[in-house]
Amino acid sequence: MAQGTESTVLERPQLALSRIRQLRSRRRLMRILTGGLRWFAVVIAAIWVMFLLDWIAVLPQVLRGVQGVGVIAILAITFRAILLAARVPAPEERLAALVEKASGDLEDSLITAVQLTDPENPRRHLYDPDLIVRTVEIAEQRMQSLRPGRLLSWSRARAALGVLVLLITPAIAGGLLRPDLAQTFFARDMLFGNQPWPRAYELVIENPARMDMVVAKGTSLVVDILKTRGGNARAYLDVFFPEQEGRREMNEEVSLDRKGIGGFRHVFQNLQRDINFRVKCGDFTGEWYSVRVRARPRVEEIVLQYEFPEYTGLSSDRQDALVQGGHVKAPIGTSISFTALTSIGVVSAVRMEARPSGDGEVVTESELTMEGGDKLRGSFVAETDARWWIALESGEGFRNENPISWRIAVIPDRAPEVSIVQP
Structure with missing residues (x-):
């Protein structure tokens, strides 16, 4: 080629550049879609990793927090890389080389025309202008039948979509079949709670x-x-x-x-x-x-003290006026005081007495005095044959359901008998 010194105005291959601009726009769209699919695939993969690690190892809260920070950092880095790849435009020479490689019919005429007509190319004046014009014409003619959309392949986007579907399908199915697992994962690894994992059983x-x-x-x-x-x-x-x-x-x-x-x-x-x-x-x-x-409360020991009525002429200081046990056998009208010890402390103690009445019994009750929780005092009068017991209730609310029952056997007062001995 000869050096040209004349100031010939070299026109750029407008059709070729227009097709290259279309190619750049479509390529950017493809990169955005492919990058978005890849990023979402990375997100789902990270979720799977977080789920499996925590489900298998049951990570403590601190490790789950570290894991969450690491995943956020990885997602931020990959998002930035994908964003930069989509935002930075490819130079015309690179796109021209891409078209040359994909077409095979241009025989380097497109890239030559683009490079030699670039105003910022300092070496373009070293070539013959007529040759450059002829190269531009050839490139324009061959670009007329070329469509940029045919030069780009969606294979990477389809591959990213396939990976995304492969990752997200079992996640959705698992969430529908086992919503408890999904809820627990969200509570543990997103909200960093301490909810336990549901199990197979x-x-x-x-x-x-x-x-x-x-x-x-x-x-x-x-x-x-x-x-x-x-x-x-x-x-x-x-x-x-x-x-x-x-x-x-x-x-x-x-x-x-x-x-x-x-x-x-x-x-x-x-x-x-x-x-x-x-x-x-x-x-x-x-x-x-x-x-x-x-234990249920029960009466462990009881002592009775008789106070005989005056008509008997019996002294209450007699030895038989103090009785160990709860059975009563005394003249009618005898006043009986008693002291009882319980097995455990009680909060309630009631003396119950059942007297015969027709075919049944009439039950009366009277409160007892409690001393120290396990010592009881009370009194009653022996008026008729009956039976009696003490109903107890402990601090836990337990009652002596089958209390010891004692008999009251009353000796009736007999009228005095007079017999004449002499004469």
Whole structure:
């Protein structure tokens, strides 16, 4: 090529440049769509990683926080990279080379015409202007039948869409099938709460309703359990007996009896000591239930003091005026005071007396004086044959359901008899 010194005005390949501008616009659109699909795929992949790590390892709150910060940083970096790739325009020479490579019919005429007619190209004056004009004409002719849309492939966008669908489909299906997992993931890894993960097995204790309770000694406790989810794994109670009243602590596994479909039952018979229990089945471990066993109140000792009526002429200081026990045998009208000791402290004590009346009994009651919670005082008058007992109630609300019953046997007053001995 010869050097040109004349000031010939070189026209740029307008059609080719127009097609290149169309190509740039379409390429930017493709990059935005492809980048968006890729970024959303990265988001779903990050969610999967967070879910699996926490579900398998049950991460503590601190590690979940570190994981969340790391995921946000990665998503921010990838978003910035995709945004920069879409915002920075490709130079004309690069797009021309792309067209040349994709077409194969231009024989480097397009890239040559673009480069040699570029006003900012300092070497364009080193070439023959006529040759440059001829090159531009050839490039324009060959670009007339070329469509920019045919030069770009959507294969990367389709691949990104396929990966996104591959990641998001099981996530949506899992959320529909197991919404509890989705809710727990959101609560734990998005809100950083401490909600436990649901498991493959889920059991609910329907009875007892309270997790901490106090029962009377000798009570039978019924435990009803319902399996709401899971297979056929063995269900049992993990029972712990704490050390109490000289008894050593111990653990044991108690098998459950089947009750209907998905139901289990166990009855703790005649409870005599505190117990803690929880249900286990498969990967499910329930919360501990605590049962404290307390004795019912009862009368352990009672002493009666008789005060005989005057008509008997008997002294209340006699030895037989002080009786150990609650059975009464005294002349009618005898005033009886008593002192009783209970096995445990009580909050209520009532003397009950049942007197025969026709085919039944008439029950009367009277309050007793309590001293120190376990000492009782009271009094009554022996007027007729009857039976009596003391109704007690402890601080836990337990009553002596089968109290000791004592008899009252009244000796009637007989009219004096006069017999003449002499004469």
